[in-house]
Amino acid sequence: MNKQEYWNLTAAMLRTGLLGYGGGPSTIPLFKHEAVDRYQWMDDSEFAEVLAIANTLPGPIATKLAAYLGYQRRGILGAVLAVASHILPTCIAIIALFSFISVFSTSSIISGMIAAVVPVVCVMLAIMAFEFGNKAVKGLGYLLGFALLCLAFILLYVIQLHPAIVIVLFLMYGAFHFSLLGKMTDKQHKRGVDS
Numbered sequence: 230m231n232k233q234e235y236w237n238l239t240a241a242m243l244r245t246g247l248l249g250y251g252g253g254p255s256t257i258p259l260f261k262h263e264a265v266d267r268y269q270w271m272d273d274s275e276f277a278e279v280l281a282i283a284n285t286l287p288g289p290i291a292t293k294l295a296a297y298l299g300y301q302r303r304g305i306l307g308a309v310l311a312v313a314s315h316i317l318p319t320c321i322a323i324i325a326l327f328s329f330i331s332v333f334s335t336s337s338i339i340s341g342m343i344a345a346v347v348p349v350v351c352v353m354l355a356i357m358a359f360e361f362g363n364k365a366v367k368g369l370g371y372l373l374g375f376a377l378l379c380l381a382f383i384l385l386y387v388i389q390l391h392p393a394i395v396i397v398l399f400l401m402y403g404a405f406h407f408s409l410l411g412k413m414t415d416k417q418h419k420r421g422v423d424s
Contacts (some may be wrong), residue, residue: 235310237268238302242295242314250346253290258353260294270302277361281400285393291315369406377402 241263249256257280264270271279283293292312299311366374381399384390 234302235307238299238307238311239314241268242299242311243318245291245295246315246318249291250350254354255350256291257294258357260291260298261357264298270298273360273364277364281396285396285400 245256245259245263249259261276265273265276279297283290283297286293292315295311295315296308299307381395384395385392
């Protein structure tokens with residue numbers, strides 16, 4: 230039993246739980262930092278796949294990511310430990326601060342703190358979106374990448390399809406696209422061998 234692995238998992242999930250101010254979307258860059266940059270449990274493309282699948286499932290995105298990372302690293306015990314480490318600080322904070330909620334809700338200091346954090350969360354999400362977009366363009370090309378971006382915008386904001394449906398559609402297309410590319414590469418390779 231590797232105690233260091235359990236400690237790393239606990240520490241990573243505590244950080245995402247403590248620093249993930251603003252709900253699920255704001256924690257995604259924190260999860261990416263811990264899983265990809267700090268501990269290198271997975272690469273960018275695997276994290277993007279996990280994030281896409283987690284978005285299609287019901288429930289809060291942060292707990293799904295914590296459960297997946299814990300399960301990937303240490304099985305069921307790791308999943309339980311990761312989820313508990315992620316949500317426990319918030320649960321304790323809510324219970325401890327419950328009696329002060331009326332004071333906090335009218336406090337100008339708290340309103341200022343919230344206003345100051347919003348731009349930081351926006352920048353973190355924008356950086357992550359840029360990185361994912363950059364990877365999509367490398368894999369699909371500029372024209373197809375832009376076309377799929379426009380299609381996603383139309384499906385989400387014009388037609389107003391549920392995001393899970395759009396993600397599933399794009400996952401299905403991605404599987405088809407890369408299997409088609411694999412077949413084309415195999416044919417080109419056979420032509421090169423034959424000639």
